[in-house]
Amino acid sequence: MLTTFFIACLLLGALVGFLAGLLGIGGGLVIVPALVYLLPQVGIEANLIMPVALGTSLATIVLTSMSAVRAHHKNRNIPWQLTRQIMAVVALGALLGAFIADELSSQTLAYIFACAVTLLAIYMLASIRRNKTRDMPSNLVFQGVGLFTGVMASLMGIAGGAILIPILSYFGVQMRQSIGVATACGLIVALFGSLGYFITGLDQDNLPGLSLGYIYLPALVGISLTSSLFARYGVKLATKLPVRTLKKCFAVFLMIVAIKMAV
Template sequence: MLLQPDLIFELLLAGVGAGLLSGLLGIGGAMVLVPVLTFVLGHTGIAPESTVKMAVATSLATIMFTSMSSVRAHHRRGAVRWEIARVLAPGIVVGSIAGAQVAVALPAKLLGILFAIFIAFSATQMLLDRKPAAGRTIPGPVGTFGVGLVIGVLSALVGAGGAFVSVPFMTWCNVKIHEAVATSAALGFPIALAGTAGYIWAGRGLVQAPPGSVGYIFIPGLVIISLASMTLAPLGARIAHGMEIRPLKRIFAVGLYFISAYFLLR
C-alpha cells in the first residue's frame, strides 16, 4: 500500500508526540498512536476488529525504538535503576507474549472499561501524592515476577510501554519519580520485543492484512513513527530532568487520565 502524503504527515505527528511522551514520562505514547493508526488502517479495507488489533500491535512495536532512544538519555543522567529492571524483566517478557495472544482472542470493550478504571485510580493516587510507607521496598523474586507478569500482559493488551503500571508501582515502593520514569523507559524494550513477537505469531494467519504487514504489525507505520519518535525522545528526557518532582507527577497523572479516557471512548 502506498501511503498518501497526508497520512504520512499524520504518522509523523504521531511519532513526534510519542517520542516526547516517551522521554518525558517514560510511556510509549499509545494514547496518541493507537487512534492515529486505527484511522490510517481503517482505509485499507480490513475488518474493524483487526484494525484495532493492528493499531495496538504496531503501537507496541514502536516502543522497541522509542525506549532505546529515551533510555540512553536517562542512563547518561544515572537515573535508570537497572537492578529493578533486571528483576522485573523476566515476568514482563512472559506476560507480554501471553498478553498478545489474549488480545487477539478476546473482545476489547470490557477490558478497556476495566483498565480505564484501574488507570484512573492510579492517576488519582499520584495526584493525591500519598506517601508510601517508609520501609516499603521492591518485593522479592516471586513478587517481582508476578508484578512483571501483570505489567507485560496489560502492556500487550493496550499497546503501551507499561509505565501506567510500573511507575505507580515503583513510586509506591519508594523509588524516586525520576528514577521510576527512567526505569520504566528501560522496561519498555523487553515489553515491546516480546509483545511484538507475540502479535506476529498470533497474526500469522491474518487475512486482508494491508501490504507491508507482518502478522498484526503494520511495517510502514512502524518505520515512520519510530524515526520521528526516536528523534524527539531525548528532548523529552531533557525536559523531564529539568523539572521539579511534584509537577512531573502531576503531568504523569494527567497523562494517565487521558489514557483512561481513551479506553472508555474506544
C-alpha cells in the same frame, strides 16, 4: 489514502515524542487510541483494529526506547540486580498478553484499554506521593508484579512504566531508579510483546499487504521517524512549564479518550 495515513502517522509520532519528553509518559497511551481512529481509513477490518494498534504501538516502542535504555545505563540509573529479577517474567507476561489479545475481540480489548487508562489517569490526577519507605516484597511477589506488568502492558500496547513506576516507588525505590528499571523492562515488554503480535497475526489472511503479523509497517515507520526527533523539544519545554499542571490536563485527556473508546 495510504499517503495521507503515513503523513498522519508522522504527525502522530511528533506529538508522541513531544509528550514523552515533556511529561515522561509512554507513547502507547497516545498511539493506540490514535491508531484505532486512523487504521479504518486504510481499510483494516473492525475486528483487527485493536490487535493491529497494540502490536504496532509496541513495535514503535522497541525502536524509540533503545536510546533511552542506553542513556539510563550510562547514567547508572538502572539497578541491574533488581531489574534482572523480573526481566524474564516481564518478557513472559508480554508474550502471554499478545496471545491473550489474539483470543479476545477488538471490543473487549478496547474495554480493557479504557478501564486501565482510566485507573492510570485517576492515579495521575491524585498525584499521590508516598514518603514512607517500605521493604521490598519477597522475590516471588516481585516476580508476580513483573508478570502482571508484562501482561497488562502487552494488552494495552504500552511499555509498562505507568504500571511499574508507581509500584516500585511504593516500595521505596528512588524515583530515578524506578524510571531506570521501568525503561529497561519497557524495552523487554515492547520486544517480546511485538514478537507475540507478529506471531499471532501470521494466520490472519485479511491483513493489509504491508503488515508483519499484527504490526502495520507504514504506521511503525511514520511514528518512529518523528517521535525521537521531537522528544528533545518536549524535554526543553519541560524546564519552563508547570509540568504537574500539564500532567493533570493530560490525565483528563486520557479519561476522555478512555470514555470514547468504551462508548
